[in-house]
Amino acid sequence: MGDLFQQVLTWYMEHITYWSVFLLMAIESTIIPFPSELVIPPAAFKAANGDLNIFLVIFSGSMGAVGGSMINYYLAKWLGNALLIKFVNTRFAHMLMIDQAALDKTEKYFLKHGKTSTLIGRLVPGVRHLISLPAGIAGMKIKDFLLFTAIGATAWNIILAMLGYFFYTQKELLDKYYKEMIYIVLSLGAMYVIYLIYNSFKKDKKKQESSL
Numbered sequence: 001m002g003d004l005f006q007q008v009l010t011w012y013m014e015h016i017t018y019w020s021v022f023l024l025m026a027i028e029s030t031i032i033p034f035p036s037e038l039v040i041p042p043a044a045f046k047a048a049n050g051d052l053n054i055f056l057v058i059f060s061g062s063m064g065a066v067g068g069s070m071i072n073y074y075l076a077k078w079l080g081n082a083l084l085i086k087f088v089n090t091r092f093a094h095m096l097m098i099d100q101a102a103l104d105k106t107e108k109y110f111l112k113h114g115k116t117s118t119l120i121g122r123l124v125p126g127v128r129h130l131i132s133l134p135a136g137i138a139g140m141k142i143k144d145f146l147l148f149t150a151i152g153a154t155a156w157n158i159i160l161a162m163l164g165y166f167f168y169t170q171k172e173l174l175d176k177y178y179k180e181m182i183y184i185v186l187s188l189g190a191m192y193v194i195y196l197i198y199n200s201f202k203k204d205k206k207k208q209e210s211s212l
Contacts, residue, residue, distance in 0.1 A: 009038060016043050018056055022064035029068025029153070031075075031130070036061070040157050044164025054165055058157045065122070065153035066146060069132040073145060076136030110134035118145055122152030 012020055021043050028034045040061050047054040110117045110131065118140070121131035135145050 008034070012039070013042065016046050016052070018052070018060040021057060021060040022067070025061045025064030025153075025157075026068035026071075029065045029128075029132070030071050031133075036065075036128075036156065036160060040160035041164030044161040047161075048165045054161060058154065058161050061157040061161075062150060062154040065157070066150050069118075069149045069153075070146075072130070072132035073136040073140075073142075076133040077139065080137065106130040107134045107137075110138065116148060119148040119152035122149065122156050128156075 008024075012024055021039060024034055024039045025036060028036050028039065040057065043052060043057045043061070044054060046052045047057050106121075110121075118131055118135055122128050132145075132149070
C-alpha cells in the first residue's frame with residue numbers, strides 16, 4: 001500500500017492539472033485514504049507560478065470532494081449498516097486504515113451534530129473521509145448532504161490553497177516553519193468548528209425557549 005501511495009503521489013506531482021486535482025480529491029473523499037494536504041497545496045503552488053488558476057484549483061478540488069463523498073453516501077445507503085460493519089472488519093478495510101472504532105467514532109459524530117456534521121466533519125482529521133457513510137445509512141436528504149459537503153470541502157480547500165499559494169513560493173520559509181503552519185491551519189479549523197458548534201447550540205437553546 002505504501003509503494004502504491006508513493007507511485008500515485010509521484011505521478012500526481014508530474015501531472016498536476018485540474019483533472020488530476022479532481023481525481024485525487026475524489027479518491028480522498030472515499031474510503032481510500034489520500035491526504036488532501038498533498039493535493040491542494042502543490043496545485044496552489046503551481047497556480048502561484050501562473051501555470052494554473054487558483055480559483056479553478058479550489059473549484060476542482062471541491063467538486064472532486066463532493067463526487068467522492070457521494071460515492072461513500074450511496075455505497076453506505078446501498079449496503080446498509082449491517083453489511084458496512086462486516087466490511088470494516090475485513091482485512092482490506094484495515095489496509096485502508098478503516099476499522100470498527102473509526103466507524104463508531106464517525107457515527108457518533110454524525111448523531112451529535114446532525115446535518116452540519118457533513119460540513120464541520122470535513123475539517124476534522126479521522127472523520128473527514130468517512131462522514132458520508134453515516135449520512136448515507138441515515139438517509140440524509142441528498143440536497144442537504146450536497147450543500148453541507150460542498151461548503152465544508154470548499155472551506156478546507158481554501159485553507160490549503162492559501163497555504164500553498166502564499167508559502168510555496170518561499171521554499172526556505174516553508175521548510176523552516178512547515179510544522180508551525182500546519183498547527184496554525186488546524187487551529188483555525190478547530191476554531192471554526194467550535195464556532196459552528198456554539199452557533200448550533202445557541203439556535204437549539206432559542207428553539208427550546210420559544211417552545212416553553
